[in-house]
Amino acid sequence: MNAVPDIRFPLPPDVPAEELQPGTELLHGQYRIERFLNSGGFGLTYLARDSLDRIVVIKECFPEALCMRTGQDVHARSRSCSQEFHSIVQHFIDEARRLARLNHPGIVGVHQVFSDNTTAYMALDYIKGKSLLEIIEDPRETPSPDTIRDILIKVLDAVAFVHDQSLLHRDISPDNILIDLSGNPVLIDFGAARERATRSSRVLSRLQVVKDGYSPQEFYVAGIRQGPPSDLYALAATFYHLIAGVAPPDSQQRMAALAANEPDPYHPLRGRVPGYAPDFLGAIDTAMNVVPKERPQSAHEWLAMIETGPRQAAEGRILPMDEEVMVSISRLVEETNRAVMEARMRTEHTERSRIPEPPKPPERKPAFTWQSLYDDDEDEDATGADPGIAEAEAVSPREAPRRARGARLGGIGALLGLARRLTARP
Numbered sequence: 001m002n003a004v005p006d007i008r009f010p011l012p013p014d015v016p017a018e019e020l021q022p023g024t025e026l027l028h029g030q031y032r033i034e035r036f037l038n039s040g041g042f043g044l045t046y047l048a049r050d051s052l053d054r055i056v057v058i059k060e061c062f063p064e065a066l067c068m069r070t071g072q073d074v075h076a077r078s079r080s081c082s083q084e085f086h087s088i089v090q091h092f093i094d095e096a097r098r099l100a101r102l103n104h105p106g107i108v109g110v111h112q113v114f115s116d117n118t119t120a121y122m123a124l125d126y127i128k129g130k131s132l133l134e135i136i137e138d139p140r141e142t143p144s145p146d147t148i149r150d151i152l153i154k155v156l157d158a159v160a161f162v163h164d165q166s167l168l169h170r171d172i173s174p175d176n177i178l179i180d181l182s183g184n185p186v187l188i189d190f191g192a193a194r195e196r197a198t199r200s201s202r203v204l205s206r207l208q209v210v211k212d213g214y215s216p217q218e219f220y221v222a223g224i225r226q227g228p229p230s231d232l233y234a235l236a237a238t239f240y241h242l243i244a245g246v247a248p249p250d251s252q253q254r255m256a257a258l259a260a261n262e263p264d265p266y267h268p269l270r271g272r273v274p275g276y277a278p279d280f281l282g283a284i285d286t287a288m289n290v291v292p293k294e295r296p297q298s299a300h301e302w303l304a305m306i307e308t309g310p311r312q313a314a315e316g317r318i319l320p321m322d323e324e325v326m327v328s329i330s331r332l333v334e335e336t337n338r339a340v341m342e343a344r345m346r347t348e349h350t351e352r353s354r355i356p357e358p359p360k361p362p363e364r365k366p367a368f369t370w371q372s373l374y375d376d377d378e379d380e381d382a383t384g385a386d387p388g389i390a391e392a393e394a395v396s397p398r399e400a401p402r403r404a405r406g407a408r409l410g411g412i413g414a415l416l417g418l419a420r421r422l423t424a425r426p
Contacts, residue, residue, distance in 0.1 A: 018069040019044050020060070026116050031058055031123065039064070040189070043092075050123070056111060059122040061092040067119070074119040089120045096122045098167060099190060106158030108178075108188045127186050133174035136242055143242070145275040147183070152239055153303065155185045159235060160299035162187075163228045170226070172234035173214045174241060213237060213247035217255050217290055229287075229295040232302060236287035236295075243273055243284075254290050264290075280306045 019036040026033070030051050037045040037057070041064055048058040060074075066085045067074050076082040096113035099122075103109075111123040135141040143151070155177060162169055169176075171191025178186045210219045216233035218224040233251070241247045249265040257265055266288060269281040283305040289295045296302040 018062070020046065020072065024072065026058065026121060027114050031056070031121075033058065041065075042088075047126070048123075050111075055126045057124045057126050059124060061089050061120040061122075063088050072117045074117055089115075092120045092122070095190065096120075098165075102162065102165060102167075104158055104161045105184065106154055106186055107162065108186055124188075127178045127180050127188065129178050129180040129186075131175050132177045132179065132185075132238065132242060135179065136174055136245075148239065148242060149276070149280060149306075151179070151183075151185050152235075153306070155187065155235065156299045156303050158185070158187050159228075159231055160303070163231070163299060168226065168228070169231050169234075170219075171211070172231055172238060173211050174238050177238065212250040212252075213241070215251065216292070217251035218292060220252055227292070228298050229292040232287045232295055232299065233289075233292075236284045239284055240269060240288060243269060243276070243281075248288065251290055258290065277306075 019039070020033050022033055022035050024033040025031065026048075031048045034047045034049060034055075037047055039045070039062075042062070044060045044062045046058045046060070048056055050056050062069075062074060063085065066076055066081045066088065068077050069075075076085040093113055093115075096110055099107075100110040100113070108127065109125040111125070113120065113122050115121075130138075130141075135143065159169065159172075167190075169187060169190050171189060172187070176187065176189045178188055180186060211234075214234045214237040216230050218226055218230055237248050244267075254264055254266055257263065268285040269276075270278055270285050271281075273281060283296070283302055286305070287295050287302060296305065
């Protein structure tokens, strides 16, 4: 497989990197180097332990074309390179501070940036797992289409987060995507600082910070605008390699073929790799376009492209259910309203058909019948009326005044009768 990235540097490949030796301490014993990991031309990477005995990754700013090591100290190769070297060290520090603000599970975490040995260092998370490059090169590793789709969606989410912070990765490739022990991908080794270093350094400007097969054509030509579509091309090339088993042709070769009116040597994935949704493979092919404006312009746009098929299929299952529920709710509301109106109409009809009862007269107290204390039993017997009944007899409002006058006359008559009786006694 042509999986090994091609990183071009002016130094011969047999020149050993001037790495720090195991046991070297940094930042007054805060970190201790365990072993050397690799060299990237702009920096050296080590496995180390911190003061709490945790494993971390230490990245040393070491642009080989500009500096050398004397003992542990790093210094410019010549006086003419001194200013450029110190400028690159400052770029390294600034980049570490930017990366430290990227708090995302798919982006390697930066613990600390510090100066030591007259250069700069970055302490990063140590990710246990394998890189995509190791997975590609291991014949025993065969990720399923569903696994690859899940990894790509998570990487796209991390790339979208980076771009939303107005940053670019500039070095996405299979060796810079680690898969941790839980299967989650993590982006490492941002190349933005290296790209700025080549622009600010006369010596480093001659370097091509590219990886054939993965870097878009705008990375090969100085001065061409780079943006999110540049990272997306490299990401598409990475997953093309993971799916097809071979790296795609480098973008310079493709540009040359197009300029000569020859067929594009790129072979699209869509329609020739079983097990994947056509939209998923088609999105990778679109992101692999050599013309930046023909690619997805953001990671969010790419995510929308590959989620269109599954999302529509899911909506096709959900929407009928939602419509049925809405119809049921509408019917229930309609039936409830109808029942309420019918009950109201029945109540009104019953009220109208009921014969109104005559109003009850106000309760009246029985009229008091005047009776003289001097009336004897004879007078009572003569009337033939029961005193209890007379008292309980109701008197109409019209008759009450007449009876009252009669009562007063009766009282006078009783007095006269009493006087006659007194005068008649011997």
